[in-house]
Amino acid sequence: MANQKDTPNPPSLSPREIERFYTILSQTMPGRSQAAKGPKGQPNPFRTCLSCILSAQSLDRNTALATKALFKLARTPRTMLQLDVAEIATAIKPCGLYNVKAKNIHKFCAVLIDEFNGVVPQSRDQLMRLPGIGRKCADIVLQFAFGIDTIAVDTHVFRVCNRTGLAYGKTADRTADLLQQRTPSWAVPQAHFWLIQFGKTVCLSRSPRCPVCAVNGICQTYKQQVLG
Ligand code: SF4
Numbered sequence: 001m002a003n004q005k006d007t008p009n010p011p012s013l014s015p016r017e018i019e020r021f022y023t024i025l026s027q028t029m030p031g032r033s034q035a036a037k038g039p040k041g042q043p044n045p046f047r048t049c050l051s052c053i054l055s056a057q058s059l060d061r062n063t064a065l066a067t068k069a070l071f072k073l074a075r076t077p078r079t080m081l082q083l084d085v086a087e088i089a090t091a092i093k094p095c096g097l098y099n100v101k102a103k104n105i106h107k108f109c110a111v112l113i114d115e116f117n118g119v120v121p122q123s124r125d126q127l128m129r130l131p132g133i134g135r136k137c138a139d140i141v142l143q144f145a146f147g148i149d150t151i152a153v154d155t156h157v158f159r160v161c162n163r164t165g166l167a168y169g170k171t172a173d174r175t176a177d178l179l180q181q182r183t184p185s186w187a188v189p190q191a192h193f194w195l196i197q198f199g200k201t202v203c204l205s206r207s208p209r210c211p212v213c214a215v216n217g218i219c220q221t222y223k224q225q226v227l228g
Helices: 015-028 045-055 061-073 079-082 085-091 100-117 135-146 157-162 172-182 189-199 219-228
Strands: none
Touching: 015 189, 045 100, 045 135, 061 085, 061 189, 079 100, 085 100, 135 172, 157 172, 157 189, 157 219
């Protein structure tokens, strides 16, 4: 399946097609499991935030190693802030980009203490004021640490949205805005989980399984490139 970098997007899915799309996903993809605890199973919002920062452009197993090493050194914003940036960088080395991430973690703790009295805020806008926390991390923290339903857009969700016509966006943040507007309320709590699983098992990055895809009758890329 060719990508669509140089061609204009076909029309977005209609509300009726979106309903159908989510209905099919709800019947074919696993949703959030009872056991899901969020990024690396962190037990509180502070640690969820730091685990999210560590996960950027890192494989799961490397993020897990870095997360474990970091929380061996300190587990609260104040104790974390007492560490040198270099000390943090050494601990989180397995996850890559460790110098940048170590600086962000240090700044994150400073801003969290100065502006929020050390308590992780429960709004997306406020979360995004914290160094190292972008839209995706903010949505993950809202969903997993605070139980607020959102649809975090990672690389899998972004790809599925842009291929199907569910929510076209040049950036993940734009796609996230559209997705939030277009997803019916009944689907919001599980949409993130369905879309990720769908992207990992059917709408694969390099070789999407279009002929056996349950939504190929709706997908705009499939209609445009295969059906003509
Ligand atoms: S038909 Fe299915 S697998 Fe193929 S691009 Fe569309 S959504 Fe992805």
